[in-house]
Amino acid sequence: MKRVQGIVHGKVQGVGFRHFTKVTAAEHDIKGWVRNLSDGTVEFEAEGPESSIRRFIEDIKKGQRPAKVESVETNDIQPLKSETRFRQRKTR
Template sequence: MKRFHVIVDGKVQGVGFRYHTQITASQRDLTGWVRNKLDGTVELEVQGDPDQIVTFLSSLEKARFPAKVADIKSTEISIQENEGMFSVRG
């Protein structure tokens, strides 16, 4: 199991991107959270099977119109014990 902190840049706010992220993560049995940042990026943490995380991040790059991902930066961080789901934060 691994956990990553991720920043997604592009047209990712006001287009349903956080909810797309939540659904995509849940379909892969990943846990974590996603939220908008004041600078227009989306921040998330994702945890689970490393192969599932790779396919999850790849699917975010291909987000549907009107979302448009310009860049994804990820950094491995410490896992969180007993996290039960992937949530959207306000």
């Protein structure tokens, strides 16, 4: 089991990117959360099998229209193993 924390840069707020991330997580059986940050980026934490995490991040980097992902920074963090779903959180 692997867990990553990520920050997505680009035109990713006000374009349905959090919903896209939630749907993409469900497609890859990923648990965790996503939220907007006050600086215009989107933050996520994602947990699942390493191969699923890798494919999830590849899809996040591609984004969806009208979003425009410029970059995605990720860091490995300690798995929680208590997540039951992927959800949207309030802006921080």
